[in-house]
Amino acid sequence: MPPRHLVALLFLLLAMVGCASLPEPASRHAVLLVSIDGLPADVPGSGRMPALDAIAREGTRAEWVNPSYPTLTFPNHYTLVTGLRPDHHGIVHNNMRDPALGRFVSKDASAHDGRWWGGEPIWATLQRQGGIAATMFWPGSEADIAGERPRHWQRFNGAVPVQARVQQVLAWLDLPPARRPRLVTLYLEQYDVAAHAAGMDSDRAMRALATLDAGLAQLRDGLRARGLGDNVDLIVLSDHGMADVRGEDVRYIDDLVPADAILPEYGGQLMGFAPRPGREREVEAAVLGRHDHFQCWRKGELPAGWHYGRNPRIPAIVCQADHGWRVWMRHWPAQAALKGEHGFAPEDPGMRAAFVAAGPSFRAGTQLPAFDNVDVYPLLAHLLGIAPAPNDGDLAPLRPALRDARR
Template sequence: MAFLLRGALLALLLLVQGCATTRAPDAAPTVVLVSIDGLPAAVPGSGRMPALDGIAREGVQAAWLQPSYPTLTFPNHYTLATGLRPDRHGIVNNNINDPVLGRYVSKQASARDGRWYGGEPIWATLQRQGGIAATMFWPGSEAEIAGQRPRYWTPFDGSLPVDARVDQLLAWLDLPPAQRPRLLTLYMEQYDVASHASGMHSLQAVQALSTIDAGLARLRDGLHARGLDDRVDLIVLSDHGMADVPAANLVFLDDLLPADAMQVESVGQMAWLTAKPGREAEVERALVRRHDHFECWRKADAPPAWHFGRNPRIPPIICQADDGWRVWLHRYPVSTVLKGEHGFAPEDVGMRAAFTAVGPSFRNGVRLPAFDNVDVYALLARLLRITPAANDGDIAPLLPALKDSR
């Protein structure tokens, strides 16, 4: 009997020890989200960015990422962060007028006022559920939104080199576990800036791609040196694409009606305006229809696929230029050089954004069909294993890319 008792106790001890040493379920991975402003969907896999090509080849690449309307930097970056359309989150343009808040101008002090921002960005979702986030220049991250700021954030500084930005991300990953972020975002605007100045295929734009790609290589090398390859999901995407616009491709609103009949908020790829009091019928009669190289709508009648036109910050009439054109006013200076631009309709091929990803959560060598950029928030929440806030996205298009697609 004593022998049997000792045997039973020994078996129980071994069982307990076995349970104690059994590998616990994997912890949620760290997520690094990188945005290359203006990068067209055609660049990954083209040979122009070898480090980015490696991410696409080893992991996941989408045919393209469908941007939201309008195809501008701040509206789409905040859509990526919230999963909400610009019409819902309120950042409907890079520069906005609001009857209560006044004037919003991206990258100025007004952009740090959280009252402008609706919805809940992913860094707030994570921190509300006990995680830590770090953001490097991501549009919207300098404001307190939904009661949260990222634990670590930096004010935008366009002069900070790509290498220094990458090194800051790696430094955050070197923090002690209790202080280390689980979500890190990085924004790189160099290609967008060079394309606007000189064209999307200019030497300056090509050099910007090379500089950014070297930064991606530095980031991946840094992750590998820290033994984080199987613990970090790396997503590299863009907010929209880019298209070249010849200097001569201009159409003028004030060729169609007197300039004093309307208050124009913006011109360019989009023209937004309000009729002066008493001249509403005149303005609508002259503008609300198809024209050569552009079209105008009452905001409530904008194309349904744009999910746009309800927000009170949008003026009554919106005009959209065709790809490669600008809508202008005679009183504004006219460029004499080719420039790269975005802000065209999201269905235009040139506006297609890029999406690539690699890491422990992703399958290898997956090619996804195009999907909508509102779905990125749902993906981030799933990777971080947190409950998403209300959003317009859907995880379903991304499930084929995930190792755990349940």
């Protein structure tokens, strides 16, 4: 063989070896989970958020999603990504006490301590099985849980506008294949904040919806501009709904029992407290049962459908206000004349959460009956093609919306 042919053959062999050593291109299929905190179930399809309505038309939406009890932000966001009820994953309230760990405050450093967070969030499930996850402000994502932290994450900062959050999500999807996440979560609290401050249908709340909808439009346009429209399953949901509460619609627990007889943990739409040692009988005789606009139970005797009451972080007595009311202490600060609230019973229609999804895995133009929010985690695992961790959810209610419902 002539020398020049040997040289050509050597270059060909080297090229073949080089190509064989390159990693297979990473799949561009990803799952993007967006939470709009407090968004009521009746907003999708109402015309108030045109971009959200367009996503629903392209894919599926649920009549509503049943939130877990209590209908608060941290417990339900963590349920969405673990498939566990709050009683099981341990985030039983936004603010709570643990016999060993002390006090948990959702907006404090305690929320960054992985010892509070039970179960396995979907980003840990994915990364344990070789994938990459990114989280933008999702509750729980700032802690090391189950030995994992999202590969890409940011510490919560409410001053970061919606537009910048969306830009960061798109930037993560622009990363090279070896660093690109297959799961991205995005948390948006603007409607919840506005509704709490001024009422769920206030001008401020409506402006927040418009801002959020513009962010969803920006997100869809960004996916399409990158050629990802057919490669990303986009899910937009909420953790719970919202209801208006008037300042005068309040009942005081210390009208029933002396304030010095109890150790309150929290109040509002639900109130939790323990009797002071030695005063258990006095407190129980005064507060257990039905009252004007609220009801109280021992923690182990709450309604069975709430799946709540066994975790040691739940106070000995829990009181639940009726729709539009709160349970309070007289020496606590007065509340605003009108404000949006959640935390009511999960069967309260006002607490129904929203669910919209579109992408290559979802059938267009479908509507799902109501399902429980624990079912979102097995859906995420299914879309990512990974084995789910033990959970309380069930994929079956969502199968009719999937293109391949047999899987």
